[in-house]
Amino acid sequence: MQQVWTLRSILQWTSEYFSKKGIDSHRLDAELLIAHAVGLDRIGLYRDFDRPVNESERALIRSYVQRRAQFEPVAHILNSRGFWQHDFYVDNRVLIPRPETEELIEYVLKWLKDHIDPRIADVGTGSGCIALTLADECKTAECIGFDVSEEALEVAQKNAQLLNIKSDFVKSDLLEKAEGLFDVIISNPPYIASDVIPTLMPDVQQYEPLLALDGGPDGLDCIRKLVPQAIDHLKPGGLLIFEIGYDQGPSASEICLNYKELKEVEIHKDYAKQDRFITAIRTDA
Numbered sequence: 001m002q003q004v005w006t007l008r009s010i011l012q013w014t015s016e017y018f019s020k021k022g023i024d025s026h027r028l029d030a031e032l033l034i035a036h037a038v039g040l041d042r043i044g045l046y047r048d049f050d051r052p053v054n055e056s057e058r059a060l061i062r063s064y065v066q067r068r069a070q071f072e073p074v075a076h077i078l079n080s081r082g083f084w085q086h087d088f089y090v091d092n093r094v095l096i097p098r099p100e101t102e103e104l105i106e107y108v109l110k111w112l113k114d115h116i117d118p119r120i121a122d123v124g125t126g127s128g129c130i131a132l133t134l135a136d137e138c139k140t141a142e143c144i145g146f147d148v149s150e151e152a153l154e155v156a157q158k159n160a161q162l163l164n165i166k167s168d169f170v171k172s173d174l175l176e177k178a179e180g181l182f183d184v185i186i187s188n189p190p191y192i193a194s195d196v197i198p199t200l201m202p203d204v205q206q207y208e209p210l211l212a213l214d215g216g217p218d219g220l221d222c223i224r225k226l227v228p229q230a231i232d233h234l235k236p237g238g239l240l241i242f243e244i245g246y247d248q249g250p251s252a253s254e255i256c257l258n259y260k261e262l263k264e265v266e267i268h269k270d271y272a273k274q275d276r277f278i279t280a281i282r283t284d285a
């Protein structure tokens with residue numbers, strides 16, 4: 001007798017298959033892909049565990065499974081990644097938003113509490129997840145996302161439209177094309193050292209844009225360029241905040257400490273207790 005596939009059995013099979021392929025998040029990935037293919041959310045999947053899966057759904061699941069088995073990220077297969085309150089459109093033109101970056105958002109929102117009509121620059125906006133989240137959370141803010149990649153800006157614009165959030169996007173190498181002064185300059189720059197890139201998971205290495213990852217020999221090239229530009233574009237008392245790698249706290253804060261225009265330079269840890277971002281305040285001088 002031919003086997004009848006149910007959501008339960010196909011989930012079980014897919015999860016084991018991913019596990020054998022060396023995918024750490026095998027169960028979660030199987031759930032996300034299968035739920036999407038049959039038009040349910042993850043809770044629905046468990047509620048309808050014994051529901052049979054028809055042939056056309058199985059064909060779609062099969063194509064998703066094959067792609068994931070080649071290490072294509074789930075976010076690319078589904079063209080979607082949740083960040084803060086929204087699902088962002090993503091594809092291989094941009095970095096996939098990471099949950100760690102939400103910790104910078106949290107910091108900025110707290111910091112902005114007493115500011116009226118702030119101007120915010122998001123440098124290397126990629127999918128636009130930072131600029132759009134801040135614009136959405138802080139309705140009086142003027143947010144501008146900068147990116148050197150035309151392709152990334154297309155994705156950011158698409159997200160602004162899909163989510164119906166207003167933010168401007170400008171093609172610019174870091175802040176080169178920025179005009180005027182900002183209350184907040186935020187960035188998740190490429191900060192991975194070039195020789196570490198070949199050791200990254202194939203999901204990242206083969207599918208995410210090198211431009212969004214590669215920070216030069218020690219990973220700090222962009223940060224070294226960004227800091228003096230940010231000094232020129234921050235209001236006195238304005239906040240510079242940027243993401244770093246787990247081992248870059250001392251070296252990245254050192255770069256800031258070299259400028260007398262910056263004070264209160266601090267290294268912040270993420271929820272996993274790793275160095276994750278730097279903050280500094282523009283002096284009045």
Ligand code: GLN
Binds near residue numbers: 096098126130211
């Ligand atoms: N700002 C985007 C993000 O945080 C892209 C960052 C990047 O491309 N390095 O996801």
